[in-house]
Amino acid sequence: FPMVRFARSLDTRAYFRMGEIVEEKASTPWDQEANFNWVRNWCTFFGKSSRKGVAVIFPQKPRFNYRVVENGFQGLDEWNFVHFRPKAGDRLAHVYYFGMVQDDVIADTRRLASEILNCIPASDAFSYYHPTIWPPKHIENTANVLSEGDECTIWCQDPGALTFPDALPPSTSQRGIKVSAASNECEPIQIVLRPKRKLRDVRLCCTDMAGDGARILAENVEYFFVDSTQVDYQRTENWAKPLIWHTGPIPDPFGLSQARDLAPGVSHPIWIRLNVPRGQNPGTYSGHLKIWASGRVLAEVPLSVRVWNFELPRVTHLKTQYQLWGYDEVRRNWKRYYRDLGEHKVSCGVFLHEPKVSFHNGSLSVDFSAWDSCLSLVIDELGFNCIKLPNATIGGGGGHISNFLGHRYDDPRVEKPFRQYLRMTRHHLEEMGWSDRFFGYLFDEPGEHVIPIIKNAARIMEEEFPQLKTFVASSFHSEAFKGHVDIWCPQYILFNHGHFDGTFVQGARTRGESIWWYNPPHALGMPLIGIRLLPWLNWKYSVQGILLWSINYWKEDNWRDMRTAGEGMLVYPGGNGPRESVRWEMVREGMEDFEYIRILQRELDNALSNPANQTSELIVEVKALFSHIRNNLLPDHPVLFAKPGDVYAARTRIAILIERLKKLTRRFHGPVKNLRLQH
Incomplete structure (x- = not known):
């Protein structure tokens, strides 16, 4: 070696x-x-x-x-x-x-x-370096006291920062909370209560927020006490120990109750989720957030929301596969879990209701009825943009080959019914108008000895379902798969290196192929802003998709004693549906930020279509912002860390410039085909 x-x-x-x-x-x-x-x-x-x-x-x-x-x-x-x-x-x-x-x-x-x-001598076999940073437990963020009383100190801080139980109040203060959001956006607010004596039956409510002739109803505001989960080094499985950022209590899962008693001398984070409906009139809306204890108002905080003059799309443009495992809890509450994925702007494979396939006397029959019912929900209502085609994954885990109709995919008896299945499924999806939402996930982390099997399956898919994009999750064998893979997906950390170095990535794009990455960092205790930054790095590096191996790895009740440091687990079992987490909320924030960037690029392209705007100061300002985000705000891959306040400031600047560009062009712009992202 x-x-x-x-x-x-x-x-x-x-x-x-x-x-x-x-x-x-x-x-x-x-x-x-x-x-x-x-x-x-x-x-x-x-x-x-x-x-x-x-x-x-x-x-x-x-x-x-x-x-x-x-x-x-x-x-x-x-x-x-x-x-x-x-x-x-x-x-x-x-x-x-x-x-x-x-x-x-x-x-x-x-x-x-x-x-x-x-x-490191230049002659050494290892020549690459990458700077690393290790953020401290309490990272720098914007926080201000909202209320200071005899019973409790209340402050507001960036949602991109974790609030640990030992967090202390900031030294600065502000009157009220001000946030901004587009229509069809969910905007988080994090407040922290640190009681000076025990508070009983603490709960929150919000008034309707009134604007210029319109309202955001109080029912659009949700509240969650943030619980902590214990991470213990000795109890963590050996393979997951290196994932640990911090030990002890780490804030993450949302509490299941809407009211609780709060102990003194401890900081209690509360997550507030403001849902701005589609079609909400732009403008500033004002209301009040009320914090109750023991049946009386403990504090009343002014809340102001600026709604931007644009709307986020129902179907996101960044492709995702955040995989959901089929535990009994999920199967009992599958609609709630799929809705939760859709509300967080990500997609997953619809494995709970797949086509029922049978093969008799050389003839294949497929029952699509249960599958169609599920697809109507996840595609037509929830906007899933990317779904694995069932029965098209021929294996995974190095060398494991899956079965189709009782035979391994490398068995010659499989080819005929597999071809029939692909043809029938293609015709059905085309009739339903869903064919563009699917891809063929051929193999997960293949070994060298299964490459010929994968190539053969890719060839069959190309012949029977030409518009289906073939996908392989692997950080190796890039040269061997050339001509057989439409979507390349190396590990996040190995993107742009080794088998997927810059030369190969550029060549793949020249051939019209897509690049994703899989398994980005998301462990407990990592800076929340890092999870939010991931789609920003997708934009920076022109990476079209994200694959995460699991959002609910609950094997053997792992969620109870957290033996995996949060790896593969962004939601917890709630009994009647998912129990969400602050890390899961940051996934949605990043997905929405990606749409902000995309809309700004769209408006810039529209403005540049008029030659008179080429030298506009506004155009120069927009290009300068893109340059700042790419070169100054965002870290270099694979680091996922920035000051939350800087990210929020950039997002606000993007929104302001979108509105100014819309005024410059003075017309509504729909989606633009062949969108060119600024890089």
Whole structure:
């Protein structure tokens, strides 16, 4: 296996464990093997001075075994390279990442990039570095006290920041809450109550919000107490331990009750969800938020909402597959779970009601009735934009081959009925007007030995269902699949590296193929703003879709004792439907932000269609904002971190410029075909 050799000996190591950075002198542990994964976790190898050193950062999901030999780092992987065996001298830039770490951890690591390269000889097999940051528990955000009384301190803070139980009130104050949203948008508000003595039966309500001849009714405002879930290092499964950001109580799941008692000396976050209806008149609406305790008003806070003069689309434009697993809880409440996905602007495979297929005497029959009923809900009503075609996934997990009508997909007896099924399904979806919503998810993380089987299935799909886009989730074998895959989906952390480096990605786009990425970070305790930023990075890097392996990985009641650090679990079982979380809310926020950017680009293109606008100061201002977002606001992949206030300021600026561009063109603009995104 290749070695990474550092320019100096390694006599000290530091690593993240149970919420703390632990430093140890090098001794016997240097020669032991250890497992690490996920980009935000590392082993940091310090020199004689413990002030700075090189961080070895491991990508998500693949597990790496390693050992340190003298001043070298040797990979001993026994899992990730099942389908890719490295040889001495191989360039594994897509596997290991390097960054400089200082005492404050979130220093400007880019400035130190040259020092990293000095530590890694140019002749080494590993040549890529990426700066890393590790946000502290309480990140900088905008927060202001709304009410200070004898019983309780109440403040408002950016929803993009977690509120831990030990959070203290800010030093600044403001009168009332001001937010903005487009029509058909859900806008979150986070307030925090820190009682000075026990408060009983705390609940919230809102008045109708009145504007210029219109109202936003109080029924459009929802409230949720945010509970904490405990993350314990020892209780967490070994494969998930490196995902841990913080241990102890981490705020995430929404409470199920609308009222509760609040203990003193603890900060209690409350999530408020403002739903602006479709067709809501633009303007400013004012009302009051009332906080009650023991049957009396504890505080009354002015609430002002600016509704922008544009509306978010019913069907989003960023493709998504946030996969929902079919536990009994989901099957009993499937409509509520699908509605929740639609309300959060993401799609999933409709696996609970698939076509019923039978094959007798050489003839195939398909019953679409139950499937059609479900598709009417998720497509026509909820706006799912991307759905896996049932019975088109031939396998997954390296080398597992699935069955169709009792036979493996590589069995020659399958081809005839499989072709008939594809033809019948294509004709049916075309008749219903749904064919453009489907794609063929061929395989999940394939091994090299199944490539011929996948190619054959892709060929059959192309012949029987030409408009169906073929999809493979894999970070390897990109060259082998050329000509057989329409949608490429490497792991989020491996995008633009290794098999999916910039050259391959650009070539795929030139051939008219799409690029997605899968399994972006979403673990408990990570900065919420990072989850929101993901669709922004989709825009920045022209990545057309997101795949997440699960939003409800509840296996063996994992949700009760959180053995996976939140990996694969954005919603909790609620008994009669999903119990949502603050991380799940940030998914929707990012999806809505993507539509803001898209609408601004649409309005810019419309304005530029008039030659008289080419030199307009407004046009220059819009282009400057795009440049600022791309080069200054957004981090470089794969980092997902920014100050929440900066993100909100950029979003507000986008909305203002959309309204100004609409006035410039002085006409309503519908969807624009072949939209060109600004990059």
